[in-house]
Amino acid sequence: MPLVTKILLVYLPSTISIVGTGLRLSASRAFGTIVAAGIVAGTPGLGSQMFLAESSANYVRTFSYVVVMGIVGTSVYAIFSAIERKFVVWRVTV
């Protein structure tokens, strides 16, 4: 079997389950980073809006942004778990 075929048909498929886990974890991390960038550097988005609310002592709004972030974060995680379950049928994810 030539090396290219071996990579495409053996090596890559055998990594799918671990790559899936990596994608799921990095999606959560990407969301975390964009929120951190918003809080520290003011990039438009949930993070900067939340920090704006905190700086203007609007704590009710601060906490409502936290709840929204929780919902978005959970959804990102759920979407990637679903994709993973669809492609990695032979492995039960916790």
Add this chain to the structure above:
Amino acid sequence: MKSFLGTFLWRLWFPCLIIFLWQVALAHSHNPFFPPPSKIFDDVGFVVTPHWIGTSVKSSLYVLTAGYLIGSAMGILFGAIIGSSRMLIDVTTPIANFIRSIPSAAKVPVMMAILGIGTATRVCAISVAVLFPVLMATMRSVAATDQHLLELGHLMEYGRFRSLVLIRVPAATGDILTGLHAAVQVALLVMVVSEMLGSGVGIGAFVVRSQNSFMISDMWVGIFVIGVIGILLNEIFVFAERKFAPWYFHSKGVM
């Protein structure tokens, strides 16, 4: 197994190559925001003074250590308690998943809203951020203890508490160490964010201050120091994992 020095040198050649290429690419650049490494190294002597280490680095490390220790101790404690009861797992999992999904950087403004700006805020934000990865790792591993071990404990007439302390937690050492290892990165991130948000002390505050006053090489030195702290902490954990749970990391094939 290669000698320690050999491994160290072997790992070093690639970073050196990257720095060399960076130097070659930017040697004649006049972009003030992306200086070549030589300029940054020239600046190290001016930034990393005993006074700087005594104030910024010490403050950062103090907050990091305190937050990390509090958070991981609480994580292991609660994780062990929750993990040993099916009912507690079912009750707490939705809440824990929700709080875990909130980015850890977002916990800093929340803590600032509750506690104001100060050392307590930074310590609390770090410990809350560290709590969840450690708690989840401990809880899952304690809940999945080998049934044979538990039956053995049952034979020896261990109660709930003794089987938790003597069987479930020791059996989970490997997973707990993995959780603790993963939590270091989170702790560093939250440390830097909390220092950047108006605390005025620590390496994160130094980085932002340098950036705002166009001392770009100073900013890069600060970033490198944060990176070095991260590498050192990582090495400590790799060492601890080999030392305390060799069976676990051997079986995973990561050694």
